[in-house]
Amino acid sequence: MNLETGALAGDRGKLDEFDLIASVFAPLTDGDERALGLLDDAAVLPQAAGRDTVITTDTMVEGIHFLDAEPPDVIARRLLRVNLSDLASMGAEPAAYVLNLTLPARTNKEWLSLFAEGLRVDQSAFGVRLLGGDTTHTKRSLTVTATLLGEVPTHGAITRGGARAGDDIYVSGTIGDASLGLKMLISGADNQDALVKRFQLPEPRVSLGAKLRGLATAMADVSDGLAADLVHICRASKVSAIVYTDSIPLSVDVQTSLAAGNTDMGEILSGGDDYELVFTASPDTAGRIAAASQSAEVPITHIGRISGGASEVIVLGPDGREIKLETTGYRHF
Ligand code: ADP
Ligand code: MG
Secondary structure, three states: OOHHHOOEEEEOEEEOHHHHHHHHHHHHHOOOHHHHHHOOOOOOOOOOOOEEEEEEEEEEEEOOOEOOOOOHHHHHHHHHHHHHHHHHHOOOEEEEEEEEEEEEOOOOHHHHHHHHHHHHHHHHHHOOEEEEEEEEEEOOOOEEEEEEEEEEEOOOOOOOOOOOOOOEEEEEOOOOHHHHHHHHHHOOOOOOOHHHHHHHOOOOOHHHHHHOOOOOOEEEEOOOOHHHHHHHHHHHHOOEEEEEHHHOOOOHHHHHHHHOOOOOHHHHHHEOOOOOEEEEEOHHHHHHHHHHHHHHOOOEEEEEEEEOOOOOEEEEOOOOOEOOOOOOOEOOO
């Protein structure tokens, strides 16, 4: 806590930093010994033998990564989920997190309690606990950062660099929902809409990601857009990818929008925020990949093939002709 910037002004009076930590954050440790009750200067994590720690962090800024009017519990859950998706894409099992909050003066205890409720729901759902953090103040936009820790067996993390020519390319779930949801949210749709929900509360594919250890040769989560995230895999692996548009899995809602001319394949392939997993695997492991999808209860779809060449993503339409994408990823408001 940054003492020189003073306490928060709330409608229930001044919010004392020790009170805030004790009443809002400490309960989220679930009494985990590693957090030392949030009474010390840092958390202490014993090192498990035969395990690697996977660390990821993501920051969300009001007005850039979420709209100003977004409910605090949705901001909290989305913050955890986008980070959990990064762990999923490494094949890691989530373990714990730390939280950095930069709060404008208007933030009151009610806002923080709702934010903490959101954290509570998703930390329980995904099996992580709060181990520490920092709280500071700003005259500008609300900014929230979570740092997630995950675990894999030693050298078991799935990186972007292992795709080989001849590998199959798969994607989980459906693609294009979140970017359509975001468009609808900006144009005033409410959060009862299924596509808006897909944007606000993405489903990190944690269980599928872990089951793909030893099977997927490369993996990324779809945060920038399917085409852009595949480019990341291609660059890291020094290969190219051929993707067939008529094999891209689309929800009924996206199919309806497509038929109505409200979106097109280019937008679907370059829209971000779906937080699905895109991964590559040798054709020899197709049966085991299908079994992993079944046991994780997450559908996967074969969308193309890795070839040699210069780190390109080639998108082929139903007529076999190449479709040039205008952009490979547009995300912010
Ligand atoms: P210091 O001044 O030593 O950095 P702080 O007052 O920042 O101490 O933090 C005291 C304790 O409260 C630490 O254990 C820290 O991890 C925890 N803490 C502070 N802010 C948060 C937060 N936003 N979320 C979780 N824990 C927090
Ligand atoms: Mg501090």
